Structure formats: C-alpha cells, structure tokens
Amino acid sequence: MIYKKICLIVVVGVIFTLPIGCSKSTTTTQNNLSQIKQVKVENVKSEKINKVSEISGTLQPFEESAVSFEASGTINSLNAQEGSNVNKDDILATVDSKNYELQVSQAQANVDKTSAAVRQTEKGAREQQIQQAKLKVEQAETAYNQAVVDFNRNKTLFESEAIAQSDYEKFQNSESVAQKDLEAAKQSYSLITEGATEEEKQQVNASYVQANSAKEQAELALSKTSLKSPINGVVISKSISKGQLISAGIPVYKIGNIDKLKVLLSVPDYEISSWKIGDNVSAKLYDDSMDGTVTNIFAATNASTGSINVEVTIDNANHKWRSGQVVTCSHDVNSGQGIFLPKEAVISTGGSSPYIFLLKDNKAIRTDVKIGELKNNKLEIKSGINENDSVIIEGMNRLSDNDDVKVSESDE
Numbered sequence: 001m002i003y004k005k006i007c008l009i010v011v012v013g014v015i016f017t018l019p020i021g022c023s024k025s026t027t028t029t030q031n032n033l034s035q036i037k038q039v040k041v042e043n044v045k046s047e048k049i050n051k052v053s054e055i056s057g058t059l060q061p062f063e064e065s066a067v068s069f070e071a072s073g074t075i076n077s078l079n080a081q082e083g084s085n086v087n088k089d090d091i092l093a094t095v096d097s098k099n100y101e102l103q104v105s106q107a108q109a110n111v112d113k114t115s116a117a118v119r120q121t122e123k124g125a126r127e128q129q130i131q132q133a134k135l136k137v138e139q140a141e142t143a144y145n146q147a148v149v150d151f152n153r154n155k156t157l158f159e160s161e162a163i164a165q166s167d168y169e170k171f172q173n174s175e176s177v178a179q180k181d182l183e184a185a186k187q188s189y190s191l192i193t194e195g196a197t198e199e200e201k202q203q204v205n206a207s208y209v210q211a212n213s214a215k216e217q218a219e220l221a222l223s224k225t226s227l228k229s230p231i232n233g234v235v236i237s238k239s240i241s242k243g244q245l246i247s248a249g250i251p252v253y254k255i256g257n258i259d260k261l262k263v264l265l266s267v268p269d270y271e272i273s274s275w276k277i278g279d280n281v282s283a284k285l286y287d288d289s290m291d292g293t294v295t296n297i298f299a300a301t302n303a304s305t306g307s308i309n310v311e312v313t314i315d316n317a318n319h320k321w322r323s324g325q326v327v328t329c330s331h332d333v334n335s336g337q338g339i340f341l342p343k344e345a346v347i348s349t350g351g352s353s354p355y356i357f358l359l360k361d362n363k364a365i366r367t368d369v370k371i372g373e374l375k376n377n378k379l380e381i382k383s384g385i386n387e388n389d390s391v392i393i394e395g396m397n398r399l400s401d402n403d404d405v406k407v408s409e410s411d412e
Contacts (some may be wrong), residue, residue, distance in 0.1 A: 002046075018079070021275065035404060036404045037395055037405050037406070038395055038405070038406055039396065039404060040395060041407055042391050044390075045339075045387060045388055047339075049337065049380070051333045051373070052333070054328055055267065057264055057312075057326070058261040058264075058325070059261045059321060060259060060263065060264070061256025061258050064233075065250070065255050066254050068249050069093075069225075069248055070244060071224040072095070072245075073095030073245070074104045075094075076091060076095055076096050080092045080229075082206055086233060087229065087232050088232050089237055092227065092253055096225070100264040104219055107218040107219075111212055114210075114211045115208055117207065118205060121201050125323050139185070143182070143357070144182045147178035147179075149173075150171050184197075193197075203312065210293060217295075227252060228339075232259075234255070236255065238253055239251060240252045241405070244276050256323055263292070263311060263327060264312075266302045272297070272310075275310055275331065277296065278292070278293060278298060279294040280292075283327075284327060284329075285327045290314055292313060293314075294312055297310050312329055338381075338382075341378060341379055342393055343374060345391055345396065346381075353370075354371050354384065357365060357391070358390060360390075362405060364396070364399045364402070364403045364405045366399075369384030369385060371383050392405070
C-alpha cells in the first residue's frame with residue numbers, strides 16, 4: 001500500500017515536471033531571438049563633392065567713362081543730371097564759345113585773303129596794270145635819255161673847266177639814278193606781262209593751305225565747347241555747376257552703361273581652379289536674384305589678400321539693379337570626391353566623438369568618424385569608414401557595440 005502511494009507521487013511529479021522543463025527551454029530560445037536586432041544598412045559609395053562658394057562684391061557699370069571738356073571756359077548750360085539716361089553724342093553741357101567763334105572768324109578772313117592771292121597768280125595782271133607798267137617804262141626811258149644829254153653837256157663844260165666838279169658830279173649821279181629807275185620799270189613790266197613764277201605760285205598756295213588748316217583748328221576748338229556723351233548710358237555723377245570756370249581735362253560727368261553690370265569677386269587662390277569663363281553664377285540682392293556669367297579671370301594674385309579677381313557680368317536691361325549696390329554671388333565649387341551618409345546614421349551624444357555602426361559578420365561594430373559639412377540632409381564623413389563598407393542607417397539607436405543584428409530582407 002505504501003509502495004503504491006510512492007509510485008503515485010513519482011508519477012504525478014513527473015507529469016508536473018515535464019511541462020515546466022519545456023516552458024523554460026522555449027523562453028530561452030525566444031530571448032535569444034529577441035536579442036538579434038533588425039537593422040537597415042547602406043553600402044558606402046564615394047560621390048562628387050560640390051560646394052557652394054558665396055562671395056560678395058559691389059556692382060559696377062559694364063562700361064564706364066569719365067567725361068571732361070577739351071576746351072576751357074565758363075559753363076553756360078547743363079543738360080544732364082545724375083540718373084538721366086543719355087545716348088551717344090548727346091550734348092551734356094556747354095562752355096562760353098564767344099572767344100572761339102572770334103578765332104574762327106579771324107581764320108576765315110585769312111583764308112579769304114590767301115584765296116584771293118592764289119586767284120591773282122593764276123589769272124595774271126589786268127590790262128590796266130600792264131598799260132600802267134608800260135607807261136612807267138616809257139617815262140623812265142625819257143628821264144634817262146634826258147639825264148644822258150645833261151650829263152654829256154656838263155661833262156664837256158667840266159673838261160673845259162667851265163663848271164665846278166661838284167656840279168659835274170650832280171649830273172653824273174642823276175644819270176646813274178635815271179638808269180636804275182629805267183631798269184626797275186622794265187623789270188616790273190616784265191613781271192606783270194610774264195606772270196608769277198612757279199616758286200611764287202607755290203608760296204602763295206602754301207599760305208592758302210596753312211590758312212585753311214588754321215581755320216579747321218579754330219572750328220575744332222569751337223566744337224569742343226560742347227561736351228558730348230561718348231556712350232549710351234546713365235549719368236552716375238556730376239561734378240560741375242552752371243557759371244563755373246573749368247579747365248580742359250577736368251572730369252565733369254561720369255557716364256555708365258548699366259544695361260549690363262559687372263562685379264569683381266575676390267576668389268581665394270585655392271578655389272580658383274573651380275572657376276571657368278562661362279560658368280553660371282547666381283547673384284542675390286536682398287530678396288531678388290539674377291543669373292550672371294563669369295566673363296574674366298584675372299591673371300595675377302592680389303599680393304595683400306592672396307585672392308584672384310573674377311569678373312561676373314549680369315544682364316540688367318530693365319535697370320532693376322544699380323551701380324554701387326552690394327550683391328552676394330553663389331558659385332558651385334567642385335572639391336573632388338567624398339563619402340556622405342544620412343545624418344540620422346551618425347550618432348553624437350554628449351562630449352563623445354561622433355560614431356556610426358558598421359555591419360561586420362552580422363554584428364554592429366561601433367566606429368568613430370570625423371564629420372564635415374551637411375549637404376542635402378547628408379553629412380560628409382571625412383574619416384573612419386571606407387568605400388563599400390556597410391553602414392547601419394536604421395535601428396542603430398538601440399544598438400551597442402558588437403550586438404548581433406539582422407538586416408531587413410527589403411534591404412538585403
């Protein structure tokens with residue numbers, strides 16, 4: 001009886017023991033499975049790094065000219081004010097021209113005088129002049145013949161000592177003078193009848209040419225009393241007043257063509273290789289922006305700043321922007337290759353270095369990294385990982401170093 005009771009207790013114990021053992025085994029297996037954490041991974045790939053360089057500069061007219069008078073005088077009129085639109089050859093201002101007009105008149109009178117001399121040498125003497133010259137020859141001959149008769153008669157008297165030597169010398173001198181007068185009358189008659197020589201004609205013509213040249217110079221000086229715009233543009237500044245006495249060469253206006261504007265950017269020399277003529281540049285002025293184009297890259301480096309000037313040209317046909325305004329220009333700069341990860345994959349807590357988890361042999365391996373700039377919601381990884389590494393990008397917040405992990409099937 002006692003034996004039966006013992007056997008019954010053992011059987012009941014075995015029955016109750018079996019379920020308890022199975023339950024412990026099942027719980028252990030479930031715990032082990034729950035410790036393998038689900039994650040998503042991304043294979044690291046190197047990609048091109050494009051940074052945006054932002055540099056400020058002051059807008060300038062695409063074409064600019066400082067305008068000054070070439071003639072001195074008192075300002076008579078001002079036809080353009082600051083901000084005025086002007087066209088090429090528009091008269092901007094004038095100076096008093098009275099003295100210059102007088103010089104033109106005097107030069108014209110000299111031209112008329114030399115022109116008459118030229119005509120005279122070409123036509124020769126008039127008939128009246130020829131007759132007058134002929135008459136003078138005849139009168140000179142008569143006077144000379146009479147002087148010869150008087151001299152010969154008095155010579156005989158002198159030889160017979162009938163007259164004094166002084167009286168004789170007077171008749172001798174009279175004959176000599178009469179002879180010279182006759183020769184002069186004959187030469188004058190010859191010149192009138194033969195006309196001017198080639199040398200005389202050349203001399204008269206040269207005087208005429210010189211007179212015309214002087215007139216042209218006087219007219220040119222008169223034209224310079226009006227100040228004209230050399231270009232189409234806008235009056236940027238004015239530095240004169242009406243009634244002011246001004247000297248030639250002193251700047252009066254500054255005219256600028258703002259149909260296009262240019263801005264000089266000081267680009268660091270280490271970045272200049274990423275700038276090319278023809279590159280697109282975005283220029284921003286307050287809340288407004290316009291596209292520009294790189295039109296020139298200067299050859300020399302600025303010794304004081306170590307930068308190189310780059311000229312950017314901006315179309316401004318509607319004159320929306322003005323010279324002197326400061327704009328910020330943005331330009332894409334190629335900085336080579338780099339590695340980028342979603343910013344969520346990088347963990348940074350407290351004073352510890354940023355780190356990520358690499359997937360190696362189904363384990364999460366904590367790895368410190370050095371980060372760079374944030375671009376398009378991705379962080380640049382400067383060191384710590386290599387291309388083709390597998391980085392955990394989801395589920396890493398529940399991980400510790402060397403945890404077992406399983407990659408989600410959708411990301412395998």
